[in-house]
Structure formats: C-alpha cells, structure tokens
Amino acid sequence: MTPVFPRALLGVAAILMGVAAPARGQLLASERATLSQTVDGTTVSVEYSRPLMRGRAAAFGDVVAWDHRWTPGANWATVFEFDKPVEINGTSVPQGRWSVWVDLSPEKWVVILDPREHIFHTRPPEDGDDQIRLAVPVIEGPRVEVLTFSFPMVRADGMDLLLQWDRSNVLLAIEIESTFTTVLEPDAAAPFPGIYDITLSAERLARVPPEHRPDSIAVMTIEYRDGSLMGRLTGGWWGEEGWDFVLVPRSATVFNIGFVMEGTVAEVWYDEFVEFVVEEGRAVGVESRIGDEDELDWKGTRRH
Numbered sequence: 467m468t469p470v471f472p473r474a475l476l477g478v479a480a481i482l483m484g485v486a487a488p489a490r491g492q493l494l495a496s497e498r499a500t501l502s503q504t505v506d507g508t509t510v511s512v513e514y515s516r517p518l519m520r521g522r523a524a525a526f527g528d529v530v531a532w533d534h535r536w537t538p539g540a541n542w543a544t545v546f547e548f549d550k551p552v553e554i555n556g557t558s559v560p561q562g563r564w565s566v567w568v569d570l571s572p573e574k575w576v577v578i579l580d581p582r583e584h585i586f587h588t589r590p591p592e593d594g595d596d597q598i599r600l601a602v603p604v605i606e607g608p609r610v611e612v613l614t615f616s617f618p619m620v621r622a623d624g625m626d627l628l629l630q631w632d633r634s635n636v637l638l639a640i641e642i643e644s645t646f647t648t649v650l651e652p653d654a655a656a657p658f659p660g661i662y663d664i665t666l667s668a669e670r671l672a673r674v675p676p677e678h679r680p681d682s683i684a685v686m687t688i689e690y691r692d693g694s695l696m697g698r699l700t701g702g703w704w705g706e707e708g709w710d711f712v713l714v715p716r717s718a719t720v721f722n723i724g725f726v727m728e729g730t731v732a733e734v735w736y737d738e739f740v741e742f743v744v745e746e747g748r749a750v751g752v753e754s755r756i757g758d759e760d761e762l763d764w765k766g767t768r769r770h
Contacts, residue, residue: 496516498514506734517540532572539613547563547564555602564598565585579599580596580597606635624641626638648713655695658688662685664685670762685699695712696713713740720740721740752768
C-alpha cells in the first residue's frame with residue numbers, strides 16, 4: 467500500500483530532500499501599506515490596511531457605521547510614528563508610535579491617538595487621559611475607491627498628512643521642530659550687509675570646461691531685512707537673473723545657505739558654509755566652502 471503523508475510532513479520532506487516547497491502568499495481584502503516623509507530630520511510614518519468600497523454606496527454610514535470608534539483602515543489599527551515631537555493641528559504630540567482611531571459622526575470627526583499601538587480594529591480603546599484628541603473638519607472631494615493616506619504638501623517647517631476615502635477628506639497639518647533659524651538680532655547682523663565681488667576658486671574653475679566658465683565677476687549683495695540676512699548673487703556663474711538666498715547662522719561669522727522660493731525657505735544646504743572675515747566689527751571678505759574636506763568654492767572681497 468502506498469503510504470499517505472499529512473500535508474505538513476510533505477513540506478518538511480521536501481525541504482529535507484532539497485526540493486523547494488511551493489511559495490504561499492496571503493491575499494488580504496484590505497492590504498497593508500506604509501508611507502513616510504522626512505522634513506529637516508523629522509520622520510513621520512503611517513502603517514495601515516487599505517479597505518476598498520467594492521461597489522458599496524457609501525463608506526460612512528454603510529461600510530463604517532456612524533457614532534462608532536473606527537481605526538482609519540482595517541485589521542490591525544492604523545499606526546502613526548513620529549521619531550521626534552511634532553504638533554498636529556496646533557496640538558503637541560510626543561515622539562513615539564500611536565494607534566489611530568476616529569469617533570465618527572455626520573457632524574464632525576475626532577481623531578484619537580492612543581499610546582497602545584497593537585490593537586485589533588474590533589477592540590477600540592476606551593477613553594483615557596494618555597490619549598490625544600483632535601477635532602478635525604471633513605471636506606468633501608472626488609470619490610476615492612481605496613482608503614488612502616498621502617503627504618500632499620511638504621514645507622520647511624512640516625508637512626500635511628491627508629486621509630481620503632469615498633468623498634471624505636481629512637487634512638492633518640504637522641509642524642516639526644526646526645533645526646535652523648534665519649533670525650538674527652540687529653547687532654549680530656550688523657557686520658555683514660554690503661556688496662561683495664565674488665570669484666570662483668581656482669580648484670572649481672579647473673573642473674569647469676573653458677566654454678562654460680563664467681566671463682565676469684559675480685556680485686553678492688547682503689541686506690538685513692525682516693530680521694534675517696537676505697542675499698542675492700548676480701552675474702558670473704549665476705547669470706543676469708541672479709539667485710536669492712538667506713543666510714542661516716551657525717556661529718557668529720559662519721552661515722549655511724538657505725534656498726528661497728516664493729518668499730519662504732525651501733531648502734538649507736548643510737554641506738556648504740559661508741564664512742565672513744570680520745575686522746573691527748565689519749565684514750571685509752567672505753569664502754564659501756563645501757563638504758567634509760572644506761573645499762573652497764568661491765571667495766569675495768567687500769566692495770563697500
């Protein structure tokens with residue numbers, strides 16, 4: 467008689483015989499998803515399952531009942547993780563991992579962050595003093611078939627986290643602790659405003675093909691405006707249209723360069739330093755250096 471082996475033993479036998487057992491997946495009605503966004507060293511992450519409408523008339527009041535505490539997802543509770551403290555819609559949220567729940571009603575939603583992260587969706591937590599609660603507006607938008615989190619906006623001081631499902635949109639404005647400031651007191655800023663003639667270093671010019679080398683000396687103008695040192699480079703490498711920036715202080719005479727777009731700081735170049743030479747309370751020269759090797763990029767002499 468041919469022996470009959472249980473299915474589990476067949477899998478073990480296949481491994482012992484060096485035969486690959488068939489790979490098995492797990493198809494879920496609401497598949498897991500993760501996303502994250504980093505701004506200025508602060509990372510916000512979301513872990514959630516993604517339920518679908520599947521032809522049903524409405525997500526809320528049909529798939530999910532009103533007057534119900536719901537995790538915005540399915541299966542295990544949705545989790546937000548912050549690797550540094552943040553503010554959400556003006557409310558302080560400590561660093562850590564938080565399960566996410568929503569008290570649903572047709573009039574308003576209240577988002578609840580609970581420090582107990584590993585909770586199944588059918589066992590929502592009771593109210594507690596260690597929870598963070600956010601009353602949020604719900605905006606109607608185009609129909610979205612599958613529940614979706616996204617980061618539709620990233621700023622120098624934070625990001626927006628958007629929840630969409632069916633026609634409901636909920637926006638969470640997240641603000642971070644910035645690692646930089648552009649603000650200087652008038653006395654600290656006083657040595658630097660002026661006009662400087664700028665030339666590229668010999669090392670930089672040597673790497674540029676002759677046909678692409680600038681044919682004129684650039685001009686850097688520094689002004690103290692609205693509490694910050696605002697700069698503009700024109701001519702030479704930067705062309706006639708020029709380039710606007712802000713100086714981000716690192717010490718009394720050393721600055722990073724901040725890239726300005728539409729009047730706000732969009733990016734800070736931490737690998738490039740601008741250092742001024744100050745004599746008798748007045749800057750007379752300036753150098754820009756790049757990278758860990760402190761390579762000279764360009765230098766300037768004060769014109770007046």
